[in-house]
Amino acid sequence: MVSQFGSLGYTIMGKTADLTVVQKTIIDTLHKEGKPQTFIAKEAGCSHSAVSKHVNRMLSGRKRCTTNREDRSLITIVKQNRFKNLSELHKEWTEAGVKASRATTHRRVKEFGYSCHIPLVKPLLNHRQCQRRLTWAKEKKNWTVTQWSKDLFSDESKFCISFGNQGPRVWRKGGEAHSPSCLKSSVKFPRSVMTWGAMPSAGVGPLCFLKTKVTAPVYQEILEHFMLPSADQLFEDADFIFQQDLAPAHTAKSTKSWLNVHGDGVLDRPANSPDLNPIENLWGIVKRKMRNKRPKNADELKATVKEIWATIPPQQCHKLITSMTCRIDAVIKAKGAPIKY
Incomplete structure (x- = not known):
């Protein structure tokens, strides 16, 4: 494609000398259009540093095109919905009567400390659940x-064959990653396998791949054939406390009866609280190690998960368990809201 400025013929080869009037005009025009400086340098026939210096001098001596009040109105728009993209922010801001380019909109947002990120995924907690988490943490x-x-x-986790896209990004400042307004609600993915696993401080136990929906009878079979062997292997004759979430199969009367018969003490954690279960972080470690692997079917997916799970060292489990004291303090400080773990 021929540049609209190509006919001017002011290309400077090698080391850039002082910019000509025409080059300055080219830089000013393209900068107002929001073009990147690398592109501007190529069109003006000068170095990237020459463009950068000219733009900086131009900005330092130029009156801002927006007022402080207009800038604050943009930040209000950002805070109202952190998931709007830059075009949507620019459209809403200019519809309010502000005369600014898309590039200016981007600069103003960055000036206030916001940058665009992939949002963290956390369960949505209501007030009652937050209070329950706070009470549990204080105990x-x-x-x-x-x-x-x-x-x-212990916990179940789903592993996917197709990873899908990561959805819209979110505008946030440093330290706001776990702010409720910056979180994305978790969703379920197709083409996957469900696993059950358990871990204490001593290391991981054997994995169980689930073929059917986890009902109370199915869950009790998991406890019989996987939880008890894991406990025997990892605790030997020492006492232990079994921790599970509040899934219906876990809290069914028949499951409670099974646990009582086998003499296993149970410590239920609050609902919707994966951040209070270190094994969730272990699942995350396994999934990160799978990023460069693309299994083609369920059998390959299971083999990959099992292989990576077996490489988890006991030191990693111990490190996650020691984080529980920090998690408890964080929940209390957050008054029951989701924490960074």
């Missing part, structure tokens, strides 16, 4: 790492 506030090391944390 465990004085627990030591030794006490947490006696817990056998």
